[in-house]
Amino acid sequence: MTYIAKPRVHHPALQKNEIGLTRRDYEGTVTTLCAGCGHDSITAAIIHAFWELSIPPHTVAKLSGIGCSSKTPAYFLKEAHGFNSVHGRMPSLVTGANAANGAITYIGVSGDGDSLSIGLGQLCHAIRRNVNVLYVLENNGVYGLTKGQFSASADPGSLSKRGEPNTMEAIDGCLMALTLGATFVARSFSGDKAQLVPLLKAGLKHKGFAFIDVISPCVTFNDHEGSTKSYAYTRENTVEVVQADFIAPAKAITTEYDPGAVREVTMHDGSTVRLRKVADDYDPADRDRAYHYIRKKHAEGEVVTGLLYISTDSKDMQAQNSLGATPLVQLPYEQLCPGSAELAKLQQQFR
Amino acid sequence: MTYIAKPRVHHPALQKNEIGLTRRDYEGTVTTLCAGCGHDSITAAIIHAFWELSIPPHTVAKLSGIGCSSKTPAYFLKEAHGFNSVHGRMPSLVTGANAANGAITYIGVSGDGDSLSIGLGQLCHAIRRNVNVLYVLENNGVYGLTKGQFSASADPGSLSKRGEPNTMEAIDGCLMALTLGATFVARSFSGDKAQLVPLLKAGLKHKGFAFIDVISPCVTFNDHEGSTKSYAYTRENTVEVVQADFIAPAKAITTEYDPGAVREVTMHDGSTVRLRKVADDYDPADRDRAYHYIRKKHAEGEVVTGLLYISTDSKDMQAQNSLGATPLVQLPYEQLCPGSAELAKLQQQFR
Amino acid sequence: MNRVNEFAFKIATANGSGSASANSLIMQAIFRMGVPVTGKNVFPSNIQGLPTWYEIRVSGKGYTARTPQFDLMVALNPATYEKDVKEVQPGGWLLHDSTWPLDERLHRSDITLIGIPLAQMCNDHFSGVRERILMKNIAYAGALSALLGIDADIIRTLLKEKYGRKPALMDSNQKAVDLGFTYAMSNFPCPLPIHLAPLDKTKDAILIDGNTAAALGCVYAGATVGAWYPITPSTSMMEAFKRFCLKYRRDTESGTNRFAILQAEDELSAIGMVIGANWAGARSFTPTSGPGISLMNEFLGLAYYAEIPAVVFDVQRTGPSTGMPTRTQQCDLMMCAYASHGDTKHICLYPSDPREAFEFAVKAFDLAERYQTPVFVLTDLDIGMNDWMVPMLQWDDSYRPDRGKVLTAEQLAEAKAFYRYLDVDGDGIAARSLPGTHPKGAYFARGSGHNKFGGYTEDAEEYTEVVDRIARKVNGARRAVPAPVTQGPGNARLGILTVGGCHAACMEAVDQLAAEGIVVDYMRVRGFPFGEEVTAFLEKHETVFVVEQNRDGQLRSLLTLETGVPVARMESVRYYGGYPMSAHHVIAGIRARLEKVA
């Protein structure tokens, strides 16, 4: 894990990285998300990670599905090609792009609806293929953009805006990824930049599918723990009054705490999430142990964060397909077309 | 597990069950699968299970996707409604049907391509919903009907008909189901009727999603363990010679062995699968232990069979949706329509 | 033109700022004054911060189409000042928040500025960020009440109805209204020349959006299983269905529901659930929009070929692809008519407003079950999400669902044999049976080749026999879909033919043309396949203007394909920028063509 060092702190915004770029050079257009949305914090962390790694922005491609989370690639790396595609199907796009040009650094941004509902099949199969991409799942337990329906990561028992309980099991993206043989599995919290930035960097450097589930509170529809009290409060005092179209300006939730520690984070609606950061001596090389640990802590009401599992010796899709160092897009046509003489020769088979 | 008793043996085919029906009454049309196909053995076990449970055939609905496996509902319970639908999407059909009429016994039959490739998302979400259905995944590691491409359950390293190795991780339906919170997870082997019949019966009686992964050798394209030798042999001696359109008649593979024991089963191509039957004292009530056990044995080259996990106190979809004892389809219209007076009253809100 | 009770105004704010309550308060108050009113919510695909507008048209004459000509603009969003100020009609008014110095972009010599210190007033009188922002909205409503002559008592009543049980809220809202009202009264000549005067034209009407009305239709039709995946602009339909079901279909004693709402993982799954539920015998439906229909294509072909009822509401939005999810269009006409690969054709219903959305929802289930096939109800964002003034919904208590040919256990027991796809009656419709009914009712539904007995086939004749019957069956539905609505002398040279929500704009255009001495016959189609009267209408008129909201003239395409009338006989009038069609667009389109011809 040598490449997951703590980020250096206290950079002035205009400090230059190794290739002479400032953090500003890694920004995108201005966000249109709700003030305080966790997704914006993740955007900031992504900008930071790319900047720290001194990756030339134009050598990056950023892809997403549809949702509030999927809008965010517009808000970072304006010099990178972006693709805000269709709902839930970004994994296949990034797979195709990766086959075509493996010399690009790929980042995919998605939401829990995008990834775990409509896109579950594609996500699972991209993991299985070990496509070389950093896949960031901005997980808020709801469909933000369509106004707060439960997503598949909503906890059982949590309450909707209207006060109806979610009756189904939540899908845990990390457990799913581990089960599918993912080669990099991590979880973090949007407000924990100190943890998130190095994880993003590790994911970018990982050769294969780097899955990061980032808990990212939705200011507007978030109800992560389903604390009835807080929602009841909101319903009584806000929702009915303004016909649900008033979104109170909020601050993004941030937290910093030490490896091995547990931190209770209060969400916008007053509910809490207990985060447990894996300890420094946690060994992310054992898939089964990682699975077990997540399950165990979950049973204790804790959400484990950190780099949960990594395998560094597995082949990514490029390697599995025996692709060479020169990306397919750069092969000259002459190396692709067998020519007329060969065609004539070949056709003797068809006689 | 009281309802998983060993099946009574030595029934003459015309013996009657509690409702006076013979096994013949539970049959369907004649199979059109290859002689020796594992799927036909599963069909026989299904017939047996329904017969033993004395379920009136017309109170059953049998659904499937597309594939050799998905054809099989035609071959059992001719007096049950059947639905051979589209590829990979049967879970949603059975979900809708179940909501409409919970008084029917549902059985869904699918293949590994149908369930784990195109249908992965739907399967996962039906599991999550805990739809009350016995879901039989007839798992042969290939797409039989389209002639032998790898499915998502093909083992890494196994060879295709043409001798190319599969480079990807296999999806293990049972691990997946356990991770998704499935309430009934089992695995069996098509040729092990002694084990399969009671599992099917248990699945039929389970109130919720009963997932049974049945390893079912494909006579024609099967390459389960990827033993290079056996395939090389086939290629040299058969495939080229007859342009791959000759399907040698074969016998279905059967096996019988004791709980707790390991049995090496030879597939049609000469490769072998090591099956381990859970011991009588195996406790299927612990989800994490089940997961761990499957993984551990898998690492040792064994495929665990038996009832791996069951939860009897979880709510199925019907219960989660607060549906009453009378199925929705049987509610008289009068109980559904609020009437004109109520409409007039309601409309005062819209003024 | 008399400007009393005939004008339009627009309110520009930012999304998520809570202005919706104020806007609907204004709408409702005007409605209660007995004056016909329409509101169009022009909102972004965003949750907080992007520009949003609310357009209110007041029309004593009863015109409900959108008008793009605004007499008054309430410009409260600095981000769109420039655009907003341009939209005011010469001689019109611009209301702005004078808390801050006037933005240069708000200067225009031909309009009158009305500055009201909304923020200032609310900061002075309320505490807390939330309340200050919220009350600013209510304050502009108060100002508008003074400026436009909206009855203050009615506003008070409305606030009471809403906050009656929460006196504190009631008080602050009333205070905010008063603040705006008083300030306007004391600083401007109230009311403005554009203002309201009480009428009695709304007493048998309601204000309702099409998604709510359609959901209510599903309840009244006896639909029990709703499956869906959220997508703008259809989402609120299932939310309404849920609300109504909880109200009417919940047995509180036993805690059981007489409905099931399944939030699917995507649209493929939603339509699968609907088909599964219908196959099992429930009336089941799914609301969606264009991208959802695209995803449902494969399943729709299955339902068509295996002959399973299904009701799909397509609340259309601007395409292609994700397009503009919060803008309206009629751009899925072709896709719905022929969805899925292979030879298919589907019954479509085209309501023109929420009232018809209610009625056609019911009709859709009857047709789906009678013809055992998918039925689409095509509305659009404008019909689905905007509040329309429509006559009160009526219900005939003698209505009973038309389940079509469904064999009972008794009928099956008596029958010699049951063959699922046998056309016994010669009408192209074979009887079906439901799972669980009777051993003799069993059949094997499949999307693969089958013969009339329901057996699997790869035989040319057997296959052809079944698909030919299905074609006959679906074409037969032309006699059962709602007949076109017509108007006009019947023998005019020119015709206007339209569909769905363009109705309001066309009716207004017809009046305007008449005023200019141009007489036209009018027809609005309401169902597909088209009945013979549609062909007759096209053949009878020298020129027919086909008015619709899509780029490629999809209604015209359907007309050409299905009636055989050449395209050249139809002049296409299209607007597809994402706003609802207005009379202005219709007239402009027609005029351009008439001039071209002349």
Next chain:
Amino acid sequence: MNRVNEFAFKIATANGSGSASANSLIMQAIFRMGVPVTGKNVFPSNIQGLPTWYEIRVSGKGYTARTPQFDLMVALNPATYEKDVKEVQPGGWLLHDSTWPLDERLHRSDITLIGIPLAQMCNDHFSGVRERILMKNIAYAGALSALLGIDADIIRTLLKEKYGRKPALMDSNQKAVDLGFTYAMSNFPCPLPIHLAPLDKTKDAILIDGNTAAALGCVYAGATVGAWYPITPSTSMMEAFKRFCLKYRRDTESGTNRFAILQAEDELSAIGMVIGANWAGARSFTPTSGPGISLMNEFLGLAYYAEIPAVVFDVQRTGPSTGMPTRTQQCDLMMCAYASHGDTKHICLYPSDPREAFEFAVKAFDLAERYQTPVFVLTDLDIGMNDWMVPMLQWDDSYRPDRGKVLTAEQLAEAKAFYRYLDVDGDGIAARSLPGTHPKGAYFARGSGHNKFGGYTEDAEEYTEVVDRIARKVNGARRAVPAPVTQGPGNARLGILTVGGCHAACMEAVDQLAAEGIVVDYMRVRGFPFGEEVTAFLEKHETVFVVEQNRDGQLRSLLTLETGVPVARMESVRYYGGYPMSAHHVIAGIRARLEKVA
């Protein structure tokens, strides 16, 4: 009619019994005799046991269409005896296995029985179940060689080419051939009146199926990324592409590939991969069939609107839904032309045989990149999976891919600014850039509303400007798609217009009509949107027979929609039972209409 080199026969066996080798041995031998020959494989959607047929037509005149009239039936499948025996033309022959007593269903007084004890002979001469079954097939090939005068030396040579390296296999095959040959020779008057005589009409031709040819086209076009999900009848296309790539694109030294083949988890994913790869700059394609296209609808709209190239091969099969997966139809014409919700239109290419499948595959990539949009190549099961005799494929080594407007790093560096959707050249086509090229090339591709600069928009004018340009762009492709093929005097009263694989049947029908004194002009469209010559052809002829293989006249629909020519001017001639179109169907259809008119 002279029956030498003009006849057809059919072989009925069971699927999986290994008869395919024998059948292609027969085909190839006839071909090597210089006699034009066509084979149609009529197989079930099953792996083992269900009935399967192989139809061989011999035509010295070079007719390659299917004929439904068989002079000789080789009836080896008891399950279909009854059906098979009916299909023999009066005066024809029936070959059966006389090992068993004659089945009653094989009695017909007007045909001649040829009994050969195939099973008996093989049981006597071979050992082991496998060999006995396999050799039975080769034995009937030997018998046919004697009966039909197929050159025995050629058969020997073919066996040598195939089994040269395996003498034991060579020997048993030759023995089986000889057994059948000798038995026929000694027991029947060989050759029959229908028989072969050497010609020299195949020397510049090959026998190839369309999937193989199309795959080869992809290789020659420089396509590097193939994504797919198996589906009959398209599966063999990707298998062929893989074979060719392993042969031509594998660097054995380094063990690296100059291609990537991605077996997707379904068709939604396959088209996603194709769009992703094309967006990244690779030529990428997917082969599929109807159900796959249905599933791709949403993504196709994205590619259309975000303007990303994509090449999709639709090897059509009998719809709707799963339909008859192993039968042919042209039933996706409408779906492909307008796939996806919203206003869309797609370029389509319609090869008529494997040679054109090769050529149009190359063309498809050029058009997709030039117009930055999805391009469909529509073949069908008949073209895709059957062996056709076509002229040898030609390749011009000077060909270089038309990548369209793709800006290089240098161009981007020099440019003031790059705006993705700006129509700089006025041809409706904006330049694109590829990821990784240059910082100035960056843009944000999206399926949501965007303006010409590539920015997100919900503005009516900005939105309209872009979709209007896209419509112009795609319509512009009418000048770039392959021009229609025409034949005839040009001034005939009647015309025949068709598409794709109906060509062969139509050409034969044209000759037959000419023989009856009926002169027709002929046109086969090869690309969509249609060029002006198509409109001209329709307008010029009193009646045009539109010949196609689907129930609803989809080609006629496209013609009506796109040319404006009224449906009434077109007489629809359709056959859609799942077999390839034959001249018989064309003539019958035309005759029925001519009589109706007369």
